[in-house]
Amino acid sequence: MDELLDIINSRKSIRRYKTDPVPDAMVDKILEAARWAPTGENYQPWRFVVVRDQETRNRIGDLAKLGSGSRMTAWYCMGHMQERFAGIKDEAKRAEVLRFMYSGEVSEFAKQAPVVIAVIGTLREGSVDVPYDLSAAIENMLLEAHSLGLGGCWVHGPVASTRDARKFKEILGIPTGMGDYKVIAYVSIGWAAEMRKYPRPKKALDELVYWEKFGRKERPPHG
């Protein structure tokens, strides 16, 4: 189990990729990991659209840039982004990071990632937990990719708004009816071209865990 925990806590979201192709065998393993995710009542609502085509990835990247940029431009204008990145003390570096964010370039990386996998859920065949099942599948995909030495990123923002989700479906030919398929995110996969700071700051367990009742911080004796 320690080895699995090592994989979990060394995974990072990768947004810069080398152009080297990802072998089909690796993509298949990532999809296989998704297939074995937990799913309510064993409904398995997930479906996957694997995209390697450059033109399609460009369209997804443009949509992502527009989605993130539209929100982050507004957040910057209201001062929220400046607060969020106040920790970057170097003024020029902070300005460049902020520009990278509000321009939407931060989310454009589907263009560079050799593989983009859209994760969608069928609403047609009976299901009770579609978003949760799909989220579990995505986590499996990211962990499998990382274990293979690949980088990946879970990208929800570009399909977060109803209009953008519809545009995303249209790009991939997914039926657009609200009772057909839910698009929850896509996962970009490729060979990492960046080294992320490790470990990323995480809250300590004692900030997150209660024992027996909500709010109880002390671990009671047992056994």
Add this chain to the structure above:
Amino acid sequence: MDSQRYFNQLLYRMEEVFYHELSDCAAWKTELVGTDFIQAQNIKGANAHEVIEACIESIKAAGLAEDIEYSISGRDILLKLTIRGCGLMHKEVLLRKGGIKPYNCPITNMILDQLIEKLGYCTTYVADLEVPEGTGTQPCQVKAAIYATPEKIGAVSDWSKP
């Protein structure tokens, strides 16, 4: 109970559970709420001002709000709306009482929808929906980002300045 109050209560419960499920993302999912009405109004206009004014006229004529004022500033991407006498104010008051910041303004959705549909704006975003505390007698203040073209993304300025 009048029917408007009843429908406000229904919407309140729907938005309450929707927020519980999706947290702040709920606002992004509800952008089409209200658009069926405005799309049936044959709104016309050659620019943003004409479209917005035509929307306001239709909304007021239908009795959905008593008055709406607007301005466009912030390098042409900041649309400010002041909405008085909105028929959905009771929904917002109930949400506030339930501890949820109101997040879905159908009247704003209508205007943004017509900028997209009639003028081809590439995207819009409701940045801030300020519903006054209390019983809802004061107007709501909305800040929305409106992007005529993709090049407008990143056109930043300080929106706290008048």
